Each structure stands twice: as C-alpha cells, then as structure tokens.
Amino acid sequence: LAKTTQPISMDSYEGQEVNITCSHNNIATNDYITWYQQFPSQGPRFIIQGYKTKVTNEVASLFIPADRKSSTLSLPRVSLSDTAVYYCLVGGDNYGQNFVFGPGTRLSVLP
Amino acid sequence: KAGVTQTPRYLIKTRGQQVTLSCSPISGHRSVSWYQQTPGQGLQFLFEYFSETQRNKGNFPGRFSGRQFSNSRSEMNVSTLELGDSALYLCASKLGISGTDEAQYFGPGTRLTVT
Numbered sequence: 245l246a247k248t249t250q251p252i253s254m255d256s257y258e259g260q261e262v263n264i265t266c267s268h269n270n271i272a273t274n275d276y277i278t279w280y281q282q283f284p285s286q287g288p289r290f291i292i293q294g295y296k297t298k299v300t301n302e303v304a305s306l307f308i309p310a311d312r313k314s315s316t317l318s319l320p321r322v323s324l325s326d327t328a329v330y331y332c333l334v335g336g337d338n339y340g341q342n343f344v345f346g347p348g349t350r351l352s353v354l355p
Numbered sequence: 356k357a358g359v360t361q362t363p364r365y366l367i368k369t370r371g372q373q374v375t376l377s378c379s380p381i382s383g384h385r386s387v388s389w390y391q392q393t394p395g396q397g398l399q400f401l402f403e404y405f406s407e408t409q410r411n412k413g414n415f416p417g418r419f420s421g422r423q424f425s426n427s428r429s430e431m432n433v434s435t436l437e438l439g440d441s442a443l444y445l446c447a448s449k450l451g452i453s454g455t456d457e458a459q460y461f462g463p464g465t466r467l468t469v470t
Contacts, residue, residue: 287461
C-alpha cells in the first residue's frame with residue numbers, strides 16, 4: 245500500500261487559490277489518487293480522482309506529474325465553507341486492498 | 356440516486372454491552388467498507404465486504420465483526436463494549452468492479468458513545 249504524506253495544516257484567506265500537495269513515493273502502477281473532504285462529525289466526501297496529468301471537475305483540479313510520486317489538489321477561490329480536513333488516498337483497488345487514511349490536511353479559511 | 360445511509364445516527368451504550376450498526380449502500384454498489392474514526396487514531400479501516408464475503412480486515416480485535424446481506428446492506432457488531440470504542444463509525448460503498456479503482460462514497464456515520 246502506498247503511504248501518503250501531507251502537510252498537517254494550512255491557512256488561507258477567502259478568495260485565494262489553495263494548493264495541497266501529497267507525496268506518495270511508492271505508488272503502484274495500478275494505483276489511482278483520490279482526494280476527500282471531511283467536515284466535523286460527517287463522513288468524508290469524494291472530491292476528485294485521477295491517474296496522471298490533470299483532472300478538473302466543478303469543485304477542484306488535480307495535478308499529477310509524470311512520475312506520479314506526488315499530486316496536488318487545487319481549490320480555486322476558497323470560501324469559509326471550504327474549512328475542512330482534506331485526505332489524499334492512493335490505491336485501494338478491488339482485490340481486497342484496504343484504504344489507509346493518513347492524518348489529512350486541516351485547511352482553515354480565514355475571512 | 357440516494358447516498359449511503361447509516362442507522363442509527365447516534366447511540367449511547369454502557370460498557371460490556373454489544374451494539375449493531377447498519378449501513379445501506381448506494382443502489383447497485385456491492386462493496387461495503389467500515390471505518391472507525393477517533394480524534395486520537397484518525398480514520399482506521401475495519402473491514403470490507405463484497406458479495407456477502409469479507410475480503411479484507413483491518414487490525415481490530417475479534418469483538419468487531421460484520422456481515423453483508425444479499426441486497427448488499429451491511430451490519431457491523433461490536434461486542435463487550437469498552438470506553439475506547441467510542442467513535443464515529445463510517446460506512447463506505449463502491450460498485451466493486453473488478454480491475455478498476457473506484458472511489459468510495461461515505462455515509463454520515465454513526466456516533467457511538469460508550470459510558
């Protein structure tokens with residue numbers, strides 16, 4: 245299982261772009277990279293998933309370099325409601341691998 | 356499409372009792388995983404069920420068990436509750452298509468308090 249490393253916390257201001265980077269040096273060939281957002285006392289919410297290059301959806305972008313040893317979640321123009329913990333997850337295919345969540349990145353958006 | 360539902364949402368039990376939590380996955384999803392979340396240990400994987408079979412298990416004592424029914428609904432049971440079992444228990448589902456890496460979708464969780 246690929247272990248992930250993220251910053252423990254980050255601060256930002258409303259309207260700014262936030263980039264959270266995750267390191268996963270031993271990512272396997274078949275592994276995807278998935279990001280989740282979690283608010284207190286709620287289940288994690290799927291944000292975005294990618295395999296390589298760049299993926300964009302209505303809420304975020306995911307940048308993955310060619311060597312796939314890291315990935316960056318980009319949140320454009322954050323608001324106070326984006327204050328949450330963000331988890332980067334690698335692997336977890338359908339052959340019985342369990343997901344291993346790291347401590348995540350606690351993002352605080354300030355007014 | 357309805358999301359993952361978990362019942363009950365909140366539960367208070369006494370040490371030594373047992374508890375059963377229920378999870379209904381997203382329609383069509385055949386894989387259900389359970390996680391325990393505590394402030395000290397974070398999100399920890401308990402087990403995963405697919406087509407009524409447990410196919411992976413985390414590092415938890417035998418007091419934690421689960422099962423999955425033919426309609427993919429799942430239950431987890433904790434026997435002989437301890438104070439340290441107080442946590443948010445999360446259920447997540449995914450399609451379970453072999454050979455693909457799908458994202459899991461989480462329910463709102465069951466908050467268990469053991470007194």
